[in-house]
Amino acid sequence: MSVEVKIGVENSPRELSLTSKDGADKVYKSVAAALEAGDGVLELTDDKGTRVLVPTAKIVYVEVGNPEGRKVGFGAA
DSSP states (O other), X not given: OOEEEEEEETTOSSOEEEEESSOHHHHHHHXXXXXXXXXXXXXXXXXXXXXXXXXXXXXXXXXXXXXXXXXXXTTOO
């Protein structure tokens, strides 16, 4: 099941958003490992195979959630 990942980056007005085919647990582990490494880089791959690299020193927050959980528009209930 795919998950939506939103990353807040320091000094950036917009968050970085991607959908990952990896499960939430794997994304959490990747984020935790990158943050523990200190001056490392968080590397995630989106559902289209694009790799995203974010320096951990610039990460403000990371949200991991279900992309189907948020409905917008006429189909929203």
